[in-house]
Amino acid sequence: MDLDERIERRRRGESERALVRDFDVLSPVTHLAEPNGRGPVLERLLDVLDPTFDGQLPGDAYVWGPKGAGKSAVVSALFGLLSEQNSRRRSTILTTTRAVAPPTTVFVYVDARYATSEFALYHDILDSIVEESVPEGGIGTADLRDRLHDELTGSTQAVVAVDHLNEFDTFSTAQVAELLDMSSVAYVAIGRDPPPSASDSPGETIAVDVDETVEVPRYEPHALVDLLTQRASLGLARGALSHPDIREVASWADGDAHDALAAVFGAADHALERGADRLTTADLEPGMEAVPWQSVSLGRVLALPENRQRILLRLLDLDAAAVSSVTAATDALTADPRVGLSATTVKRVLYELAEAGIVKRVETEGDSGLGRPPSRLEPQFPTRVFRRLVDLSGGD
DNA sequence: GATCCACGGGAATACACGGATG
DNA sequence: CATCCGTGTATTCCCGTGGATC
Numbered sequence: 001m002d003l004d005e006r007i008e009r010r011r012r013g014e015s016e017r018a019l020v021r022d023f024d025v026l027s028p029v030t031h032l033a034e035p036n037g038r039g040p041v042l043e044r045l046l047d048v049l050d051p052t053f054d055g056q057l058p059g060d061a062y063v064w065g066p067k068g069a070g071k072s073a074v075v076s077a078l079f080g081l082l083s084e085q086n087s088r089r090r091s092t093i094l095t096t097t098r099a100v101a102p103p104t105t106v107f108v109y110v111d112a113r114y115a116t117s118e119f120a121l122y123h124d125i126l127d128s129i130v131e132e133s134v135p136e137g138g139i140g141t142a143d144l145r146d147r148l149h150d151e152l153t154g155s156t157q158a159v160v161a162v163d164h165l166n167e168f169d170t171f172s173t174a175q176v177a178e179l180l181d182m183s184s185v186a187y188v189a190i191g192r193d194p195p196p197s198a199s200d201s202p203g204e205t206i207a208v209d210v211d212e213t214v215e216v217p218r219y220e221p222h223a224l225v226d227l228l229t230q231r232a233s234l235g236l237a238r239g240a241l242s243h244p245d246i247r248e249v250a251s252w253a254d255g256d257a258h259d260a261l262a263a264v265f266g267a268a269d270h271a272l273e274r275g276a277d278r279l280t281t282a283d284l285e286p287g288m289e290a291v292p293w294q295s296v297s298l299g300r301v302l303a304l305p306e307n308r309q310r311i312l313l314r315l316l317d318l319d320a321a322a323v324s325s326v327t328a329a330t331d332a333l334t335a336d337p338r339v340g341l342s343a344t345t346v347k348r349v350l351y352e353l354a355e356a357g358i359v360k361r362v363e364t365e366g367d368s369g370l371g372r373p374p375s376r377l378e379p380q381f382p383t384r385v386f387r388r389l390v391d392l393s394g395g396d
Numbered sequence: 397g398a399t400c401c402a403c404g405g406g407a408a409t410a411c412a413c414g415g416a417t418g
Numbered sequence: 419c420a421t422c423c424g425t426g427t428a429t430t431c432c433c434g435t436g437g438a439t440c
Contacts, residue, residue, distance in 0.1 A: 119400065137400050138440030158404055237422095305402080326428075353430065371427030372411045 018237065019277050020268050022370065024389060025235030028261040029175060031300045036230060037104040037223035038074045044214045048188075057101035057157050059211025062173060064189045067297060069216045071190050075161050076109050084105040084129075103184075108160045111151055114169040114304035115162075121179060122148050125160055129155050133149070145175040152184040165191040167300065168356045177209065198358030200358075218255030223394050225250045227257055228264060239277040248281070252288055260290050262298065262382035269384045290384040301381045302389070304358075307341060311349055313390050314339055315359070316383055322363060325374030350377065 022345055024030050035042075051058040065071050109126045111391060115121040122144040127134045129151055134144075162176050171179070173189045180187045195213045219227065225246055231239045241264065249267075253260035265286025271279045301312065314336050315329065322332040330347040333339045338344065354361045354377070361375035379386075 087400090117400080135399095135440055137438065138398060140399065143399095304422090307402085342404060344406075345402095349403085356432090370413075371426075372429085374428070 002304075010335060017147050019240055019279075020236060020274055022235050022270075023265065025231055026261060026265040027071045027298070027385060027389060028068070028220075028258040028265070028382070029163075029302060029389075030320060031076055032230075033077055033080070035073040035077050036227040037219065038216070040072050041074050041214065041216050042078065043069070045074065048212045048214065049082070049135075050157060052105040055105070057105075057184065058159060058186050060177065060186055060209075061188045061212040061214060062195055062210045063214045064192060064194060064214060065193060066218050066256070067215030068253070068258030068260070069218050070257060071216045072299075073189055073257075074190065075163065075214065078105045079109040079159075079161050083109075087392050103157050106158045108158055109160050110160060111303070111358055112176075113167070113300060116169060116171075117181060119144060121162075121176075125158070126151065127156065148349045149182055152182060157184040157186075159186050159188065161188040161190060161282075164299070165189050165269055167191075172198055188190065207291075219257055220255070221247075221250055224253065224255060224257060224260055228260055231261060232264065236279070237277065240278075242281075245281055245284060246278065249284060249288070254325060258297060259295055259382075262385050263288045263289045263297065265388070266382065268385035269388055287384070291382045292378070292380050294380075296381045296388075298382050298385055300356075301358060301386055308349060308353065309390055310339060310377070311341070311346060312353070312358070312381075315377065316387055317380065323377045326354075326361070326377065327374065329377055 019026055020026070031145075035162070045063070046062045049058050063071055063075060067201075075345060083106060106129055108125050110121065110124050110174045112121075116125045119141045122141065123134055123136065126148050126331075128150075160180060162180075163169070163172050165176060166171050173191060176187060176189055189210065194215075194271065195210075196383075228250055229243075232246065246264075248261050249263050264287060266289075267283040268278050270286040271283040303308070311333060315323065318329060318332050320340065321328065323329050327390070328349060330343055333346050334341070334343045341349070341353065350359070353359045358380055360378045360380050362378055363373055363375050
């Protein structure tokens with residue numbers, strides 16, 4: 001995933017002639033260090049963060065936009081760079097003999113998909129601020145919070161970006177605002193929902209009380225084509241994907257880089273399966289086919305605990321009869337020793353995943369008579385990408 | 397001993413249907 | 419005809435237990 005690894009792979013001469021050089025580059029969960037075509041957003045973010053260049057604390061901000069618009073890509077790249085630069089600058093400040101150093105700003109990027117509890121949130125933030133390792137248990141949440149608070153007084157302040165808010169199972173912006181309500185902390189909340197506008201009815205809008213909002217619009221068609229072109233040139237053999245094909249995927253994806261990359265990934269997977277050395281238009285169809293309409297972010301699926309992913313992986317292998325009801329799927333999955341969980345747990349997890357929108361329950365038509373009708377299970381994430389990525393890392 | 401968290405078990409509730417009841 | 423009831427599934431909800439960590 002990181003550059004070192006990528007270079008090393010090349011050095012070993014791996015898959016030099018193969019159709020797919022590197023699936024990771026094609027993966028929608030991978031963000032390149034230099035995000036593509038998001039210049040104006042970057043400028044806006046720098047405006048928001050401008051006070052930090054004078055040692056001030058910026059206002060809280062909310063970054064929003066649809067799935068696949070590059071929110072995570074831009075913010076994580078920017079924060080990565082800033083924290084790198086600052087740690088460099090911090091070391092130079094330490095060597096100068098100054099009576100009072102201006103407060104140092106640390107930039108922290110946290111993914112709320114992984115930090116799902118208060119404990120985990122404080123832990124992850126603290127972990128990227130201090131050198132020592134932070135305990136992962138056996139200590140109270142309040143203690144962690146206190147420690148974070150102590151760490152950020154006077155000489156050090158923090159700007160914390162918290163990504164993927166307001167999803168099922170992740171914190172809301174309001175919760176983050178409360179949890180990070182500390183004098184030396186500013187946050188950049190990132191989510192999909194538009195901020196409530198003045199004209200909104202006073203309904204159940206998600207409370208966002210921030211000083212700045214930054215909109216990340218979906219990609220323009222040409223920008224998405226550029227992005228795909230770049231990824232394809234890095235991840236696929238030279239000329240493996242034609243320009244017209246790229247344009248077709250881009251237009252199909254309608255500005256959503258996540259879906260577009262997932263489709264190209266899936267197409268490459270399909271071409272690989274049939275032993276081809278380049279992608280043809282015929283590979284695109286199955287590639288797009290494997291990306292459900294209104295697909296759930298692959299990042300959400302890959303953030304699930306390992307055993308949930310195991311269940312999903314095996315679920316993909318089941319035939320139509322076995323996924324025709326939750327109970328049938330449970331039976332089939334429980335019978336598979338690779339799943340290794342009890343029937344009740346599997347069933348509960350399946351319902352859990354359905355409620356989270358990762359699989360969809362569809363009421364079956366054919367009424368078999370008795371009882372409440374069962375529902376069929378349909379995956380709502382890019383299946384080919386998931387299978388391939390999990391198989392790559394999973395082992396077994 | 398304290399703390400966080402995942403498992404697992406199972407009770408409680410919801411729903412669909414046909415048939416009985418008033 | 420409207421409503422209630424019994425049966426069989428599906429779905430949701432809650433909580434005790436135990437592993438891992440400090």
